[in-house]
Amino acid sequence: MTSHSPTVEEANGTAGADAAPPLFYQTEADHHDHSSGGTMLGFWIYLMSDALIFATLFATYGVLSTSYAGGPAPSQIFDLSLVALNTAMLLISSITCGMAMIAMEQGNVRGTQLWLAITGLFGAAFIGIELYEFAELIHEGATPMRSAFLSGFFTLVGTHGLHVFSGLIWIVVMVIQLGQRGLIIENRRRLMCLSMFWHLLDVVWIGVFTFVYLLGVLR
């Protein structure tokens, strides 16, 4: 689509000096304030399909969550204060990501980079804490092989962690690209996708800390 637009604009400049074409531009522009058009809608549909992946993993975990096979139960192995800390990391990274988007809107390259870097740091803290938690669990013998409950747990939480890790790579790439090219239209589009991806991971995490950790400890 990117390659399409310039030709259109060019055509406007040369042939369409009449009043008619700009009319289209104005009316549409007012409605589509969020328009990166096909890309944004397509990325949104990707996010929805990603949500479906998590839905199946949540369903699997839900079915297996009481199959301890004589192994540890959630209340014995989950450390809620650690989870609370982790949740805070991800939540804070969500608003710093929002700040990056606002800096982008203002055309502030440095600010966008800075907020993205902060977002990345909180995301990295999240991954670090999660890996620490996993290491502790495995150290205690609560490995994915121990019971169906633990298999489901590691698959669900691990998949979310992998997504966050991908997001971190994406953030690093975007900081570099911003440094090289600035806030060109392609980078803006990528940043908008990145921000949506990051926020969706936060939404998924709400499900994880509620259904896996909090309800697990309650049970």
Next chain:
Amino acid sequence: MSAPRPYANSHDRGQGHGPGHGPRDADGHRDAPPPDGGHGHGSRRGYVIGFLLSAVLTAIPFWLVMTGAIASVQTTAIIVVALAFVQIIVHTFFFLHLNPRAEGGWTLLAFIFTVIIIAIVIAGSLWIMFHLNSNMMPMDGMGM
């Protein structure tokens, strides 16, 4: 004068997809973002409100479970789940900026579709497997 026709058409079509028409405007002049970009990608105020709501909606369930403030486990569980749903909605609107106008309503439609599928997949799996488990229980006991 027949030439502008197709252009006008493709223009019309291109607008639907036109990657970041808004951003392109913003590139040119700094005063463009406030009028339309401002509420397209969320304002600072929107993010702050969303964040504060989210923080409260996270803190309450953790506090409830960690302190055991409510004696009844079932009541606690219901409150925790309800707050999670509220928080998911807060995030969807304040951070993901889902609204009926974006992309001509297609994002909202895709979202509703996904929510329905998620509900069917999760509720259906739990329901079926719960019944399967309770039906298999006697045999399980005998087998052991």
